Amino acid sequence: MKDPALETLLLPLQNEAVAMPTSGAVFLRARMGSPMRSLDAANLLCQQSFAPDKDALEVAGFSVSEELPQSAPLVLVLPPRQRGEARALLAKAVALAKPVSGVVVAAVTNTEGAKTAEGDLAKLLPLAGKLSKNKSRVFWGQAQEVDEALLAQWVGLDAPRDILDGRFRSRPGLFAWDHIDPASQLLVNTLPTNLSGVGADLGAGFGVLAAEVLRKCPKVKMLDLYEAEKRALDLARDNIEAMQSEALREYYWQDVTKGLRKPYDFIVSNPPFHTGKADRADLGQGFIRAAARGLRVGGHLWMVANRHLPYEDTLDKTFGSYKILADEGGYKVIHAIKAGR
Secondary structure, three states: OOOHHHHHHOHHHHOOOOOOOOOOEEEEOOOOOHHHHHOOHHHEEEEOOEHHHHHHHHHOOOEEOOOOOOOEOEEEEOOOOOHHHHHHHHHHHHHHEOOOOOEEEEEEEHHHOHHHHHHHHHHHOOEEEEEEEOOEEEEEEEOOOOOHHHHHHHHOOOOOEEEOOOOEEEOOOOOOOOOOOHHHHHHHHHOOOOOOEEEEEEOOOOOHHHHHHHHHOOOEEEEEEEEOEHHHHHHHHHHHHOOOOOOEEEEEEOOHHHOOOOOEEEEEEOOOOEEOOEEOHHHHHHHHHHHHHHEEEEEEEEEEEEOOOOOHHHHHHHOOEEEEEEEEOOEEEEEEEOOOO
């Protein structure tokens, strides 16, 4: 699958408008793709909080770490769509760049706000160049004449904070970061109170569904949270631990489609269904297959999905039976039961 932003990001290095240092380069929100093969993996430290991207980078031989050096001669960055998170990441890149000589290079697709991101970087430091290709923009500048006041203001724009009158902590950039999304709320309203045994929440986000399961279902003995985005999982841990539930909890930072850690009596899920502006039925289908593999015989899956997404064929192939228990507001709640052999 092509990655226009990544392809465009590396253009200044390929045409030598920006020099690749012999060591110490850093790539924030790095993603693996064919353009990365042109880089020396030993000369680039990557940071990525999304497990599938992290895994792909490590398989390709790149080092991925949350720990970064105090400064770097070159900082590559792929800003996300959400404005506050993107500004915070650009500020982090500028703060990481070696004073005066360090270079920050960023790229964004046009549909995800390339002009806006370019303007934001230009507010932090003078731009030295820019290019347009692949319906994307790449722009760069040196860490000189940095607006330190604005930098300090932007660095904290995606910091964790209390939401919903302090019931949860969340942060910009996460899915439905400052509210309970309607799909999750519909699933919460539909869930029975007699869930019991060992369960899992696949794609737990910052912990909304898991919190409701523990609140509504006293017979649950253990609940595992699976989440691919570490920024969300860290907050889910904080939110669930604050409940002081008697149920045991485990937290797994991973792509659930690669398999679950143990057999479960029940699974709840509001799986992801889009990348950028495009709906992706295959994401939810992967969650359904993972749930079917991870459930014990007779185990229950409770999930919510956009009404138009074609999950029924996958459910037919992987579960013994299923029903649509709710259908409103453009969403459907599905209850499926795993059949015996």
